[in-house]
Every structure is written in C-alpha cells, then in structure tokens.
Amino acid sequence: MFGLVKGLGLTLKNMVKPRVTYKYPHEPLEMPNRFRGIQYFIPELCIVCNQCVRICPTDCITLTGKKSDDPNVKGKVIDTYEINFEICILCDLCTEVCPTEAVVMTNHYELATYSRDDLYKDMEWLSQNNTLVRKENTLHPLPKKTGAKKA
Amino acid sequence: MTEENNKEEKTAQSKEDQEKKPVQRPAARPRPRVKKEAPPPEPSPKEPLLAELVQQVTEKLGEQAIEESYVNQNGEHLLTLVVNRDHWAKLASLLKQEANWQYTYLQNCAGVDQQTYFEVVYHLYSLEHHDQICVHVKVDRDQPEIPSVVNIWPAANWHEREIYDLLGIQFTGHPNLQRILMPDEWEGYPLRKDYQPLDEGV
Amino acid sequence: MLRTEEMLLNVGPQHPSTHGVLRIVVKIDGEVIREATPVIGYLHRGTEKLAEDLNYTQIIPYTDRMDYVSAMSNNYVLVHAVETMLKLEIPERAEYLRVITLELNRIASHLVWMGTYLLDIGALSPFLYAFQDREKILDLFNELCGARLTYNYMRVGGVKWDAPNGWLQKVEQFITMMEKRMKDYHQLITGNEIFIQRTRGVGVYSQEMAIQYALSGANLRVTGLQRDLRKEHPYSIYDRFQFDVPVGRHGDLYDKYLCRMNEVEESLKIVGQALASFPEKGRVLGKVPRVLRVPEGECYVSIESPRGELGCYLVSKGKDKPWRLKFRRPSFCNLQILPVLLRGENMANLVAILGGIDIVLGEVDC
Ligand code: SF4
Numbered sequence: 001m002f003g004l005v006k007g008l009g010l011t012l013k014n015m016v017k018p019r020v021t022y023k024y025p026h027e028p029l030e031m032p033n034r035f036r037g038i039q040y041f042i043p044e045l046c047i048v049c050n051q052c053v054r055i056c057p058t059d060c061i062t063l064t065g066k067k068s069d070d071p072n073v074k075g076k077v078i079d080t081y082e083i084n085f086e087i088c089i090l091c092d093l094c095t096e097v098c099p100t101e102a103v104v105m106t107n108h109y110e111l112a113t114y115s116r117d118d119l120y121k122d123m124e125w126l127s128q129n130n131t132l133v134r135k136e137n138t139l140h141p142l143p144k145k146t147g148a149k150k151a
Numbered sequence: 152m153t154e155e156n157n158k159e160e161k162t163a164q165s166k167e168d169q170e171k172k173p174v175q176r177p178a179a180r181p182r183p184r185v186k187k188e189a190p191p192p193e194p195s196p197k198e199p200l201l202a203e204l205v206q207q208v209t210e211k212l213g214e215q216a217i218e219e220s221y222v223n224q225n226g227e228h229l230l231t232l233v234v235n236r237d238h239w240a241k242l243a244s245l246l247k248q249e250a251n252w253q254y255t256y257l258q259n260c261a262g263v264d265q266q267t268y269f270e271v272v273y274h275l276y277s278l279e280h281h282d283q284i285c286v287h288v289k290v291d292r293d294q295p296e297i298p299s300v301v302n303i304w305p306a307a308n309w310h311e312r313e314i315y316d317l318l319g320i321q322f323t324g325h326p327n328l329q330r331i332l333m334p335d336e337w338e339g340y341p342l343r344k345d346y347q348p349l350d351e352g353v
Numbered sequence: 354m355l356r357t358e359e360m361l362l363n364v365g366p367q368h369p370s371t372h373g374v375l376r377i378v379v380k381i382d383g384e385v386i387r388e389a390t391p392v393i394g395y396l397h398r399g400t401e402k403l404a405e406d407l408n409y410t411q412i413i414p415y416t417d418r419m420d421y422v423s424a425m426s427n428n429y430v431l432v433h434a435v436e437t438m439l440k441l442e443i444p445e446r447a448e449y450l451r452v453i454t455l456e457l458n459r460i461a462s463h464l465v466w467m468g469t470y471l472l473d474i475g476a477l478s479p480f481l482y483a484f485q486d487r488e489k490i491l492d493l494f495n496e497l498c499g500a501r502l503t504y505n506y507m508r509v510g511g512v513k514w515d516a517p518n519g520w521l522q523k524v525e526q527f528i529t530m531m532e533k534r535m536k537d538y539h540q541l542i543t544g545n546e547i548f549i550q551r552t553r554g555v556g557v558y559s560q561e562m563a564i565q566y567a568l569s570g571a572n573l574r575v576t577g578l579q580r581d582l583r584k585e586h587p588y589s590i591y592d593r594f595q596f597d598v599p600v601g602r603h604g605d606l607y608d609k610y611l612c613r614m615n616e617v618e619e620s621l622k623i624v625g626q627a628l629a630s631f632p633e634k635g636r637v638l639g640k641v642p643r644v645l646r647v648p649e650g651e652c653y654v655s656i657e658s659p660r661g662e663l664g665c666y667l668v669s670k671g672k673d674k675p676w677r678l679k680f681r682r683p684s685f686c687n688l689q690i691l692p693v694l695l696r697g698e699n700m701a702n703l704v705a706i707l708g709g710i711d712i713v714l715g716e717v718d719c
C-alpha cells in the first residue's frame with residue numbers, strides 16, 4: 001500500500017507545476033535554427049552542378065538547366081527545379097552538398113494538403129519559400145582559392 | 152587550417168610563408184596515388200590460432216571439410232572458415248559442443264548472393280572464451296540447399312526463414328520454412344542480384 | 354456441461370499494445386495460450402535491397418527508419434562498419450559527440466519503453482512523465498541536428514554538426530535534472546505494489562534459453578549474464594568511461610524493468626563523464642574522400658543498441674555502394690522467443706510479455 005501512496009505524492013507534486021503542453025495549431029511551434037524543413041531555392045545561385053540530384057536518396061529532385069541569355073555568364077543557369085514532397089524525406093543531404101547554398105533548409109514544416117499534386121513544388125514556389133531560412137547549410141562550400149578547378 | 156596558418160605566419164615571417172606554399176601543394180596532390188598502392192597485408196597476430204582451428208577441424212572431419220581459411224583483417228581480426236556444405240551440419244554441432252570452442256551464441260546469419268553462387272555466413276560467438284568466428288558456407292546457385300542449424304542454434308530459425316524469403320535458399324530440416332518478411336504469395340527472391348520486380352511501376 | 358474448445362484469436366496487426374504492426378495468431382484454450390505465432394513483415398521496406406543501390410552517405414537516412422526510437426545507434430552501426438573497412442581515424446570531438454548522442458538516445462529509448470510498457474499493463478501516468486522527459490532529449494537532438502527522430506547525424510568519418518553554442522550546457526542541465534527525475538520514477542513505479550505483483554515472476558526464462566535464442570541487451574542481461582558490447586568489445590571510445598552493466602537475477606519482467614532503469618542511470622553517468630572530458634576544440638568530421646569507395650572485403654561490427662546487439666554485416670566489392678548490407682536487428686532476434694514464452698501463459702500476460710521484450714517493429718521488419 002505504501003508504494004501506491006508514495007506514487008500519488010508525485011502526482012500531487014506535479015499538479016501544481018506549470019503546463020508542459022503546447023497549443024500547437026493555434027500557436028505555431030518555434031523550431032531551432034538547424035531544423036530541417038521545406039527547402040528554399042535560390043535560382044540565381046544555382047550553378048546546375050546536379051550534385052543535389054545525385055545525392056538525393058529518394059530521387060525526388062528534378063532539374064533542368066539551359067544556356068544563359070547573358071553572353072557574359074559562363075556555364076548554365078537553372079531552368080526548372082522541382083522537389084516532390086511526396087517522397088522527400090527532408091534528410092538534409094541536398095543542402096549539405098550544394099556548393100553555393102542555392103538550396104537551403106527553412107524552418108517550415110507544414111506540408112499537409114488534400115491533394116498529392118500539391119506536394120509537387122516547382123521552382124517558383126520553392127523560391128518564394130524564403131522566410132525562416134536556416135543559416136548553416138552546406139558542408140562542402142566551393143573551394144575559394146586553390147583547387148577550384150579540380151572540383 | 153591552411154589559411155589560418157598562412158595568416159599567422161604572414162604577420163610573423165614572410166619568408167617562411169613562401170617556403171611553406173611549395174611544400175603544401177605537393178602534399179595535396181599525391182593523394183590519389185597513395186590510395187591505389189594497397190599496403191601489403193601484414194600477417195595477422197591471429198594466424199597461429201587459425202592454423203590450430205583448421206588443424207583441429209581437419210582431424211575431426213577430414214581434409215575436405217574446410218575449403219578455405221583466412222583471417223579477416225577488417226576490424227577485430229576475425230577467423231574465417233569456408234566450410235564445405237556436406238560437412239557443415241557436423242561441424243556446426245561440433246563448434247557448439249566441443250569444450251575448447253563452445254560457440255553457443257549465434258550472433259548473425261546472413262545470405263549473400265555472389266552471382267555465381269550463394270553464400271550463407273554465420274557469425275558465432277563463444278560466451279565461455281569470449282571469442283568470435285565466422286563461417287561461410289557456399290551454396291550452389293542452381294540447387295540452393297543447405298542443412299538447417301535450427302536444432303543446434305534455435306536462434307537461426309527466423310534468420311534462415313529470412314534468407315529463404317529474400318534469397319531463396321532451401322534450409323533442409325527447417326521446422327517451418329516459410330516466407331517471413333515478404334507476403335506469402337510473393338514471386339521471386341528480392342535480394343538476388345538478378346531479381347526483377349514483377350509489378351514495376353504501381 | 355461447459356463446452357471447451359480451442360479458439361484462434363488474431364491479435365493485431367493494428368493493436369495498441371503491439372507498438373507497430375505486429376500480428377500474433379494465438380490459439381487459446383479458455384484463457385490459456387496453447388500456441389502463439391508472430392506474423393511479421395507488415396513494415397518491411399526492403400532497406401537491405403535499397404541499400405545496394407545507394408552510396409554509403411545515402412544509406413544513412415534509411416537506417417534512421419529502422420529503429421526509429423533510437424535512430425542514433427542505427428546511424429552509428431552503419432558508419433562504424435564503413436569506417437572499420439576504410440580503417441578511418443575519427444576526430445576526438447566527433448567521438449565524444451557520438452557517445453553523448455548515443456547515450457542520450459538510449460535514455461530516450463528506455464523512457465519510451467518504460468512509459469509504453471506501463472501503459473500496456475494499465476498504468477497511465479508514467480507514460481506522461483516519461484514522454485515529458487524524452488521530449489527534452491528530442492529537443493536537444495532537434496537543436497543539434499534538426500530533427501527529432503530521423504537524425505541523419507552521423508557521417509562516415511565523424512558527425513555532421515558540431516554542438517551549437519550552449520548545447521553542451523543544456524545537456525549538462527538535462528543530466529542533473531534527469532538524475533533527480535530518476536528518483537521520482539523509483540518513487541512512482543519501482544515500489545508500487547500493483548506493478549510488482551503484475552510483473553514479478555512473469556515471463557521468466559533461463560540463461561541457457563536466452564543464449565540459445567541469441568537474445569541480447571536487457572533481455573539477456575536479465576538472466577544474470579553480464580554481456581554488454583560496450584564493455585566486451587568496446588567500440589568508439591567507450592573504454593574510457595566507467596560504468597556498470599546492470600544485470601537481473603530472476604529473469605522476470607520486473608527485473609527487466611529494473612535493468613533498463615539502471616541502464617538509464619549508467620548512461621547518465623557516461624554522458625556526465627563525456628561532458629567532463631569533452632575536447633575543447635577540434636574537427637568533427639575527419640578527412641574522408643568525397644567518394645567513399647570501400648575496399649573489397651567484408652566485416653561484421655556490432656554495437657549495443659538500447660534493444661541489444663545491433664550488428665551490421667557489410668560486404669563490399671570495392672564500389673561506392675555496398676554489395677550486401679545486412680543488419681542484425683536485435684528486435685528481430687529477440688522476438689523469436691515470444692512463442693516459447695507465451696506457451697501455457699494466460700492471455701492477459703501476452704501484452705505484458707510482449708512489451709517486456711521491447712521491440713520496435715520498424716526494426717523487426719527492416
Ligand atoms: S532533403 Fe533529402 S530527400 Fe529531400 S530533396 Fe533533399 S536530398 Fe532529397
């Protein structure tokens with residue numbers, strides 16, 4: 001019997017403690033900076049290196065590049081960029097490999113919709129998802145001085 | 152790292168800075184070359200143990216029992232035996248019962264598709280002697296059959312079912328050899344290298 | 354005359370006490386179980402097959418989804434296998450971060466077990482307390498690697514993130530808080546007569562049987578055998594820390610509870626020691642080639658996950674993708690003993706015994 005009463009003591013102690021639950025849908029949860037949420041894509045920074053496509057474990061990124069209209073710019077510029085959030089597992093690998101931080105994580109996590117088609121996010125949508133952007137992203141920044149040609 | 156070094160040294164001595172740069176560059180270049188030169192494998196300190204084990208097994212079961220033996224130098228220098236399939240059942244019970252082995256604990260049991268043949272790999276552990284060995288048994292690809300060891304290590308039960316399920320190796324003498332992870336009516340054995348999914352693109 | 358005949362009863366696959374999708378077909382005779390057959394595979398995703406087409410970095414997020422209650426250990430066992438094959442040197446700081454996260458994850462996992470187990474056998478409030486504390490660990494992880502369950506934190510050669518500012522202090526605060534909380538738990542549960550009566554002497558098995566069925570983790574230690582891979586084959590830097598391996602005496606469910614709770618205390622000790630000797634500076638990711646080509650060969654590594662011996666058998670043919678990757682999942686191996694334990698038991702004990710094994714279905718089915 002004594003063990004039971006002792007246990008009840010803890011319950012009583014906790015009754016007067018402040019609440020630990022959140023009012024989630026009414027008050028949005030704040031996530032720490034490193035939180036991996038829906039990506040923000042910056043078309044101007046992308047160098048169409050295809051690294052994000054290659055590393056993505058679920059193959060959910062599709063992109064195409066095109067020749068730049070501006071003759072002064074070397075290399076390609078991005079034409080279309082899509083992430084399929086039906087299968088994206090927000091694993092962070094694409095943002096990790098992107099050398100120019102063209103694709104970065106944000107703190108947004110609400111993706112639920114009524115239609116699967118809505119989960120197919122195109123470049124326009126992704127480039128407007130520009131709030132709460134994560135600060136630290138890439139692990140492999142483009143080498144600045146030496147060895148730039150090697151990569 | 153290198154940038155930091157350079158900065159510090161620039162303020163102190165510019166001469167050293169100049170000397171350093173040429174030293175650094177070659178250091179970065181030969182990296183691919185180093186990779187290709189595989190260092191000659193040193194004989195493992197466990198070689199004598201292996202020789203002893205092989206000798207004891209051949210004494211008991213004859214020459215043909217062990218097809219190959221080596222020390223796997225990855226990790227903790229694991230003694231590895233490649234055992235003939237016909238002798239495996241006998242050897243298994245010996246490995247468990249012999250006083251100087253007592254491999255009573257079946258750590259892991261995995262099937263591997265080696266394209267020309269299958270392989271069942273057992274990792275055994277002796278709680279008495281704190282010692283681990285690995286046994287490979289080669290299985291014919293056309294007629295994948297191997298004696299079951301469930302009566303020796305009951306823990307092998309589900310492992311063998313899993314291997315049967317994913318690789319299609321028949322374990323003769325298994326009490327209940329059925330598919331375990333895949334649905335019963337599944338066709339083909341997914342972990343085989345030549346497996347073609349039946350329902351491509353849902 | 355009472356008519357008695359055997360009846361087949363389907364427990365699961367959707368049943369709150371199976372902690373996932375496990376189905377058990379039980380043949381009952383009145384209240385007594387004559388035979389129980391677990392049916393698994395409802396959560397099979399073919400991780401091992403998928404891994405054969407992915408490179409080593411890409412597999413890491415997949416391992417998160419095996420044992421989703423302690424994803425850190427899964428992350429670790431894979432990178433540990435690759436590192437063993439490549440014979441990589443891991444930076445000191447990364448090793449410490451690994452140990453801290455692994456142990457925090459063990460605490461979180463045991464708290465989930467404790468909460469849900471007591472919920473299974475009818476006590477509601479410990480669940481709330483346990484999840485409240487686990488939440489703190491998940492928040493710490495969220496801050497460290499940006500996810501609460503699927504961490505994707507370990508990398509071959511180190512870890513992805515260094516600890517953010519103030520994180521280590523938060524861990525320290527958590528440790529002090531948790532040490533106090535453990536007293537609360539003992540007050541709430543350990544001495545509770547109802548709990549003792551419910552679990553004492555239930556689901557007992559002998560040491561021989563545990564070895565025969567290759568049980569591991571608390572399921573093995575509860576029979577009195579002191580086998581903890583952190584002690585027996587120290588991996589990472591576990592040989593630097595002082596901790597005990599709690600064992601049970603009776604091999605029943607109450608001992609399992611005590612074992613796991615004591616393990617939480619030992620984990621707290623390890624984290625405390627790791628924080629005390631945490632290296633001030635240093636890299637968290639060693640020098641690794643951008644494309645990981647594992648040399649030809651094979652290796653088997655095993656670590657002590659919260660559920661037992663988590664092994665990884667890796668066969669490589671010198672490519673950047675594994676030829677064969679097999680995980681020895683402790684839940685899968687431990688679940689095998691269930692039919693033996695249930696034979697002749699009362700139906701009411703099914704949930705208690707099943708809960709005691711501590712399975713995670715994501716890991717059973719892989
Ligand atoms: S987060 Fe992972 S799954 Fe999603 S797009 Fe990036 S790499 Fe692919």
Ligand code: SF4
Pocket residue numbers: 045046047048049050051052053063097098099100101102103
């Ligand atoms: S990795 Fe970055 S720069 Fe390269 S294609 Fe992807 S988004 Fe563009």
